[in-house]
Amino acid sequence: MIEPDHSYAVEARGISKYFGGVAALDGVDFKVHWGEVHALLGENGAGKTTLSNILAGIYRADSGEIAVDGLTHEVRTPAQAIEAGIGMVHQHFKLVETMTVAENVHLGWPDTPTLVSQRVLVDRTNHLMEEIGLHVDPTAKVWQLSVGEQQRVEILRVLARGAQILILDEPTAVLTSHEARDLFKVMRDLVSGGRTVIFISHKLNEVLEVSDQITVLRDGVHEVTRSAEGATPRELARLMTGEERTLEVEHREITGETVLQLEGVTASNDRGVVALSSVDLVARSGEILGIAGVSGNGQTELAEVISAMRRVDGGTITVDGEDVANGLVRKVTDLGVGHIPEDRIGVGIVGSASVKDNAVLRHYWTEGLSSGVTLFRQAVVDFATRLVEVARVQTRSITATAGQMSGGNQQRLVARREALLATRVLIAVHPTRGLDVLAAQEVQTAVIGQRDRGAAVLFISDDLDEVLLMSDRIAVMYEGRIMGIFDRVDADREAIGLMMGGHTLEEAMAK
Ligand SMILES: Nc1ncnc2c1ncn2[C@@H]1O[C@H](COP(=O)(O)OP(=O)(O)O)[C@@H](O)[C@H]1O
Ligand SMILES: [Mg+2]
Structure with missing residues (x-):
């Protein structure tokens, strides 16, 4: 033996x-x-x-x-x-x-x-x-x-x-x-x-x-x-x-006006623990501001306070100068803010509802789809059919339940639906997580398209390669704070990686 x-x-x-x-x-x-x-x-x-x-x-x-x-x-x-x-x-x-x-x-x-x-x-x-x-x-x-x-x-x-x-x-x-x-x-x-x-x-x-x-x-x-x-x-x-990339993204000089502005924003997570400490951020028309960071460092809460899904404990948030902090989701939507959420099943998609109902879920107020409390049935069908087509969502029918579609198809649907709403601000939270390469590129393309139409995009991802690929500027988040903001040309992946791990800008540059 x-x-x-x-x-x-x-x-x-x-x-x-x-x-x-x-x-x-x-x-x-x-x-x-x-x-x-x-x-x-x-x-x-x-x-x-x-x-x-x-x-x-x-x-x-x-x-x-x-x-x-x-x-x-x-x-x-x-x-x-x-x-x-x-x-x-x-x-x-x-x-x-x-x-x-x-x-x-x-x-x-x-x-x-x-x-x-x-x-x-x-x-x-x-x-x-x-x-x-x-x-x-x-x-x-x-x-x-x-x-x-x-x-x-x-x-x-x-x-x-x-x-x-x-x-x-x-x-x-x-x-x-x-x-x-x-x-x-x-x-x-x-x-x-x-x-x-x-x-x-x-x-x-x-x-x-x-x-x-x-x-x-x-x-x-x-x-x-x-x-x-x-x-x-x-x-x-x-x-x-490591390093790898697929999609080519064009980055131009940003000349647009400030659309989204956060000053001294503080908020708590669901357990009542501080999730955002005094966050200052500006996003301009026509730019993708990437938020790099390991999941759970306040990114979800950041997205939620902007779309009025979470209360702030302090600070101000404005969209085109209008105060939106602690406001109504409806008001934020009306100002042109779209949100591709992290949790597409919990927040983005109602799994038990039809593809059609999910397509119009956040467009009820869109002109032509409803009048007061009455939905125009044919207009809704047309809208949903168009969205499914543009987003290349594969589904048997628009009356099938959304929960039966693959994750990639659900995310395509949410991404296009929200991009349509996001005439001024698009917040994308881990939008490609769990998707295969093709589905991920389609979602990325939808995000870039919205930037090119003049929206200010907040692109949140814990995949540093993806943030570097997509962003015109990059902010690094750690434990609810912005550790530093880089212009794309100055972005040093290793320094950003270090800051994602809690190093200060000075420490990261010294290493
Ligand atoms: N139960 C599961 N079903 C399908 N995919 C899974 C499952 N668990 C993990 N994965 C996938 O396996 C990979 C590794 O996941 P995981 O081990 O959780 O990574 P880590 O703990 O390092 O974040 C990921 O791509 C994840 O999506
Ligand atoms: Mg794990």
Whole structure:
């Protein structure tokens, strides 16, 4: 018998995973030693979560093998993964809100006797917290806890099951910077006790701060595994983002007047946490102002405050000099503001309604389609038919339900519909996310067309290549702030990449 090699905590070889024929992971090798914090770094969509889900037994790889502590393990279910010592804390927590911390920590734990008192559960939880150095009130109900505390409960829950290899998927995304520091300390303590932590992030600063080793994934491919020591943000940014492009976009000098202006805009996200801090922005007629940044840094909220879908806590927003902050969606629409939202199913498209109704969804007030409360049926049919044609939406019929169309067709429909409304301002939020190359180019073309007709376009994307391709000017957003604004000619992709990771303009230029 061959002796197992215990030097690696995890050794994944040649892992591939396909979704609908598209490779999310393409022959990825991933080796992690015992006793290290190993960062899995990559842009959105690079495959980090997919790889983690495979290690945690949630997805099955289409090919490749996984050895845990030198033994080739079957990790086909979360139970098998935990048996092999692998536990994962997901981006979206899986706690039972109405139960206490102690109950959640013990939930589904096979060692838990079936009938135990709260007292026993609380004692055991306290014991575990002492051992691990993570503290939360064990008697509190989960719904009473902050997000940071809930995350601690998740970590405790996984460690309570004996996980020796802890996978944290973008754990800092929901934390304040102070809470993140605390988490990093816990991570360092865990590895100094011999465990292994796989830390998923797209924030360069954090990765360099807390990790021993760094593996970079890009588009499902393993780019590099290297020591964090001596690694530079510039090098990592380059490995993360790569370079490629397809569409040619013409960029002319911008001479148009100011259309959209934000001054000192502050707003909160759905959890009441500050999402925009004192944002100043100007967008002029005939330009695409790109907003570069990793998702979740305030871009969604920025789009929403402009289209009056979210209240501002302070500051002013004007469209052609008219104040629109905290106004009515109808008024903003009348001023010529269109919005291609991030969440096309939740916001852009009503899946259960027909293609026709979706086509006119935001055009009810358009002249010729209605008079007062009466819709002109034939005019609506004509309008929808034209929109479907122009947008090249593939559907059996305009009376078919919109939810049955592919994501690409839904997005084409929303993009054209909103572009028609957007005579003055078009806000496009991750408009090509999840689309294949052709559908993405059609949406990009619709956006460029609207710019060329004189709209001021706010183009929000977490794909830096796409922002560089599309934009006449580029603003970088991080944690709700504008870190800097570049004219296209001065835009340095590596500097922007660094600023997306939280570096200031000065730091980024010095590196
Ligand atoms: N359940 C799924 N169904 C279809 N596609 C998926 C699924 N999960 C992930 N993908 C796709 O796989 C790729 C990698 O996604 P993911 O692993 O979530 O990336 P990351 O965590 O690095 O942001 C993306 O293109 C994503 O759209
Ligand atoms: Mg992910």
